[in-house]
Amino acid sequence: MKTTKEISLGDIAARAEELRGENMTLNMGPSHPATHGVLRLSLELDGDTVVKCDPVIGYLHRGDEKIAENMTYNQFVPYTDRLDYLAPLANNVAYAIAVEKLAGLKMPERCEAIRVVCCEMARISSHLLGLGVYAMDTGAWTVFMYTFNEREKLYSLFEELTGARFTTSYTRIGGLTRDLPEGWLKKVEVFCDGVLKVIDDVDKLLTRNGIFLERTEGVAPISKELALAYGLTGPNLRASGVGFDLRKDKPYSGYEKYDFDVPVGTKGDCFDRYLVRMEEVRQSVRILRQACKSMPGGAWYAEDAKKIFLPPKAKIMTKMEELIQNFMIVTEGPQIPAGEVYFEAENPKGSLGFYVVSNGGGVPYRLRIRGPSFVSLSILPVIVPGNYLTDIASILGSLDFVMGECDR
Amino acid sequence: MEAAVLTDRFPRTQVLPAQDMPTYQVAGEDLLETVRFLRDAQGFDLLADLCGIDWKDRTPRFGVVIHLLSTTHKEYVRLHVGAVHDAVPSVSSLHPGANWHEREAFDMFGIRFDGHPDPRRILMWDAYPYHPLRKDFPLAGIEVPFPAADVAEVTGQSVKPAPMMGGPFVSPGGKMSEGEPSALDQSWNEEKPKA
Amino acid sequence: MGGCPNLRQTTMVKSDFGYNSKVEGEVIVTRADAVVNWVRSHSVWPMPMGLACCAIELMGAGGSRFDISRFGMEVMRFSPRQADCMIVAGTVTYKMAEVVRRIYDQMAEPKWVVAMGACASTGGMYRSYATLQGVDNIVPVDIYISGCPPRPEALLDGMMLLQEKIRQEGGSLKRTFRGRTVETKIVR
Numbered sequence: 001m002k003t004t005k006e007i008s009l010g011d012i013a014a015r016a017e018e019l020r021g022e023n024m025t026l027n028m029g030p031s032h033p034a035t036h037g038v039l040r041l042s043l044e045l046d047g048d049t050v051v052k053c054d055p056v057i058g059y060l061h062r063g064d065e066k067i068a069e070n071m072t073y074n075q076f077v078p079y080t081d082r083l084d085y086l087a088p089l090a091n092n093v094a095y096a097i098a099v100e101k102l103a104g105l106k107m108p109e110r111c112e113a114i115r116v117v118c119c120e121m122a123r124i125s126s127h128l129l130g131l132g133v134y135a136m137d138t139g140a141w142t143v144f145m146y147t148f149n150e151r152e153k154l155y156s157l158f159e160e161l162t163g164a165r166f167t168t169s170y171t172r173i174g175g176l177t178r179d180l181p182e183g184w185l186k187k188v189e190v191f192c193d194g195v196l197k198v199i200d201d202v203d204k205l206l207t208r209n210g211i212f213l214e215r216t217e218g219v220a221p222i223s224k225e226l227a228l229a230y231g232l233t234g235p236n237l238r239a240s241g242v243g244f245d246l247r248k249d250k251p252y253s254g255y256e257k258y259d260f261d262v263p264v265g266t267k268g269d270c271f272d273r274y275l276v277r278m279e280e281v282r283q284s285v286r287i288l289r290q291a292c293k294s295m296p297g298g299a300w301y302a303e304d305a306k307k308i309f310l311p312p313k314a315k316i317m318t319k320m321e322e323l324i325q326n327f328m329i330v331t332e333g334p335q336i337p338a339g340e341v342y343f344e345a346e347n348p349k350g351s352l353g354f355y356v357v358s359n360g361g362g363v364p365y366r367l368r369i370r371g372p373s374f375v376s377l378s379i380l381p382v383i384v385p386g387n388y389l390t391d392i393a394s395i396l397g398s399l400d401f402v403m404g405e406c407d408r
Numbered sequence: 409m410e411a412a413v414l415t416d417r418f419p420r421t422q423v424l425p426a427q428d429m430p431t432y433q434v435a436g437e438d439l440l441e442t443v444r445f446l447r448d449a450q451g452f453d454l455l456a457d458l459c460g461i462d463w464k465d466r467t468p469r470f471g472v473v474i475h476l477l478s479t480t481h482k483e484y485v486r487l488h489v490g491a492v493h494d495a496v497p498s499v500s501s502l503h504p505g506a507n508w509h510e511r512e513a514f515d516m517f518g519i520r521f522d523g524h525p526d527p528r529r530i531l532m533w534d535a536y537p538y539h540p541l542r543k544d545f546p547l548a549g550i551e552v553p554f555p556a557a558d559v560a561e562v563t564g565q566s567v568k569p570a571p572m573m574g575g576p577f578v579s580p581g582g583k584m585s586e587g588e589p590s591a592l593d594q595s596w597n598e599e600k601p602k603a
Numbered sequence: 604m605g606g607c608p609n610l611r612q613t614t615m616v617k618s619d620f621g622y623n624s625k626v627e628g629e630v631i632v633t634r635a636d637a638v639v640n641w642v643r644s645h646s647v648w649p650m651p652m653g654l655a656c657c658a659i660e661l662m663g664a665g666g667s668r669f670d671i672s673r674f675g676m677e678v679m680r681f682s683p684r685q686a687d688c689m690i691v692a693g694t695v696t697y698k699m700a701e702v703v704r705r706i707y708d709q710m711a712e713p714k715w716v717v718a719m720g721a722c723a724s725t726g727g728m729y730r731s732y733a734t735l736q737g738v739d740n741i742v743p744v745d746i747y748i749s750g751c752p753p754r755p756e757a758l759l760d761g762m763m764l765l766q767e768k769i770r771q772e773g774g775s776l777k778r779t780f781r782g783r784t785v786e787t788k789i790v791r
Contacts (some may be wrong), residue, residue, distance in 0.1 A: 063731030549732025
C-alpha cells in the first residue's frame with residue numbers, strides 16, 4: 001500500500017538549514033608558505049567559500065618607532081633597511097629625504113641622480129620577487145627561479161656599491177655613504193638589458209597562460225572608490241584605475257628630469273595588479289637607462305650641511321675644526337632643527353611615509369613610519385569574503401605586501 | 409586650498425606653522441565635520457596616515473595627527489587633534505582605512521576612538537597590559553607573563569625587559585655642544601700633575 | 604661498495620672508508636650509528652621558520668647560485684611533521700614565540716634547530732620591549748649563524764657544521780635544555 005507524505009515548503013527550508021551545518025573556523029597561521037611572512041588569517045569558511053576574514057598582524061612588531069626615539073638619525077638608517085626588506089635602498093632614500101626636508105637641505109644633482117638609480121633598482125628587485133612569489137603561489141615554479149636568478153645579479157651590483165647584498169644602509173642624512181665605484185654604471189646598463197629579457201620570458205610564461213588567467217582574472221576586484229577609501233597607494237591603487245604616482249605628481253630627488261610612463265589598470269583585479277607590476281619594471285629600466293647616461297658629476301653630498309653631514313676624511317685628519325665636527329656629529333647625532341615633516345616616497349609596495357617630529361638635537365622626538373603594506377592588508381576583510389579558500393593565495397600574492405613594513 | 413576656507417567654516421580651527429604642508433589644530437568636536445568637508449568639498453579623498461603622539465608636557469597629553477591627500481589636486485593637509493580625556497572621535501566612518509591606524513594608535517598610546525567598530529589591539533597581543541609608545545614606558549619593556557600559558561610552563565619564560573647594558577648610547581638630544589670635547593676634571597694636565 | 608663490477612678488478616680506489624673491495628669482498632663493516640648518522644646528515648630536510656629578512660637569504664641559498672640542493676636540503680618542508688631541522692630565520696617577537704615553540708614541539712625526533720642571523724641568536728639590533736632576545740630562550744639551539752643577514756655561504760657553512768654534528772651523535776639522542784635532559788633511544 002502506498003502512502004504519500006505531505007511536505008510543506010517550511011519543512012524543506014528547515015531541512016536545508018539542517019544540512020547546511022556550521023561554518024568552519026580555520027586559522028591560516030603565522031607560519032605558512034603562502035602568507036609571505038608572519039601573517040595570520042582567521043577565516044570562517046562555509047564549505048570552500050570564505051565568509052569572514054580577520055587578519056592578525058603584529059608577529060613581527062619589533063618596536064622600530066620606539067627605538068627611533070632613542071637613536072640618532074644616522075643610527076636609525078639600518079632599521080629602515082629592514083622595513084621593506086625586499087627594497088632596502090628605497091627605504092633608505094625615503095628616510096634620508098624626509099629628514100633632509102626637515103633640516104631644509106638641498107641635495108646636489110649627483111646625489112639625487114644616484115638616489116634615483118638606487119630607488120629604481122630597488123623597485124626592480126622588489127617587483128621581481130613579488131612576481132616570482134606570486135607566480136609560485138599560483139603554481140608556476142619556473143618563474144620564481146628565473147626572477148630569483150636575476151635578483152642575484154642585482155645583489156652583486158648592490159654589494160659592489162654598498163658592501164652588503166641587501167640591508168644596504170647606503171644613505172646618510174645629507175648625502176650618501178660613498179660615491180659610485182668605477183665602472184659600476186656600465187654594469188647597471190648591462191643588467192638592464194638582461195632584466196628585460198627575463199621580464200619577456202615571464203610575460204611569455206604567464207600573461208596568456210590559461211591557468212594563471214583562471215586563477216587571477218576577476219578575482220577580488222577593488223574598485224576605485226574602495227581603493228581610495230582604504231588609503232591604498234602604489235601599484236595596488238594604480239591597478240584600480242587611479243593614476244596617482246608620487247614620482248610624477250609630487251616629484252622628489254630629481255624625478256622630474258626623467259621621461260617615463262605610469263601604468264594604470266582598469267578593473268583592479270589580481271591580474272591587473274600583476275600587469276601593472278610587470279610594466280613598472282619596464283618603465284624602471286627606462287628611467288635607469290636615462291639616469292646612467294646622464295649621471296652628473298660633482299658633489300655626492302650636501303657640502304653646506306655643517307653639523308649634519310660628516311666632513312670629508314682628508315679634512316678630518318688634518319684640520320681641527322673638522323675633527324671636532326666629526327666627533328660631535330657621530331656622538332650627538334646630526335643636528336636637525338625643531339619642527340615636523342611628513343614625506344612620502346613612491347616605494348615599490350606603495351607610499352612609504354615618514355612623519356618626523358623634532359625638538360632640535362640629534363634624536364627625533366617622534367618618528368612615525370607609514371608602511372604601505374599595513375594599509376594594503378587592511379583591505380583584506382573586505383575583498384577576501386566571497387572567494388574560495390584557494391583564491392586567498394592569489395589575493396595575497398597580488399597585494400604584494402611584506403610584514404617588515406606592516407608590523408615595523 | 410586657502411587656510412581661510414577652513415577657519416571661516418570651523419572657527420575653532422587654528423593654523424599652525426609648518427614648512428611642508430598646511431597644518432591645522434582642529435578641535436575634537438569639529439573633527440568629523442572637518443574631515444567630511446575636506447573629503448567631499450575640497451577633494452582630499454585619501455587618508456595617507458593617522459598616528460598618535462605623546463606630547464609629554466602638554467595638555468591634553470596625547471594628540472592624533474591626520475594626514476590627508478588629494479589625488480586630484482596633488483596636495484597634502486595635516487590636522488592635529490588633541491585627545492581630551494584620552495579620547496578622539498573615530499574617522500573610520502568617513503575613511504575606512506583609518507580603522508587599522510586607529511587600532512594601532514590605541515595599542516601604542518591608549519588613545520580611545522569613539523565610534524570605532526573594532527577597538528582591539530593590533531600589534532601587541534590582546535592581553536598586553538601596557539601602551540609601549542608612551543614616553544614613560546621604557547624601551548626595554550616591563551616584565552609581564554608570556555602570552556601563551558602552556559609555552560610559559562614548558563620553557564619557564566616570561567616577557568623580560570631587553571638587556572640594555574647601560575645603553576642606548578646616544579646623547580639625550582637638545583643643542584649640540586659648542587666647544588671641543590675636554591676632560592671633566594680640568595684641575596690637572598700633562599704640564600701640571602695631579603696634586 | 605658492491606654492485607659495481609669494474610671496481611673490483613684493477614683499480615685501487617682511494618676512499619675514506621679504507622675499503623678495498625679486493626680484500627674485503629663486497630661487505631663493509633661499520634657501526635650502525637655511523638651509517639644512520641651518515642644518512643641523516645646528508646638529507647636534512649629543513650623547516651624554514653622564515654620570519655623576516657633572513658628568510659630572503661634562506662630563499663637565496665635555495666636558489667641556483669648558492670644551491671642548498673647539493674647538500675640534500677632543498678626539500679623545504681613547511682610541515683613540521685616532515686622536517687628534520689628548523690631554521691629560525693628572522694626576528695622572533697614574543698607574540699611569535701609561542702608559535703615557534705608549538706611548531707618545534709610538533710616536529711618528530713630527531714630534530715635540530717639552527718638559529719640563523721643575529722635576531723634569532725640573541726635578539727640582534729632590536730633591543731626592545733617586543734623582541735625575544737634570542738630564540739634559545741624557548742627552543743634548544745644546535746647551531747648559531749651570525750650575520751645580519753648571514754650570506755647564503757654563511758648559512759651553508761652553518762649547515763655543514765650541523766652535518767658534522769649529526770655525524771657525531773651517539774646511539775641515543777640526549778639533549779639538555781634548561782637543566783632538564785631528554786633522552787631518546789633509537790629503537791631498531
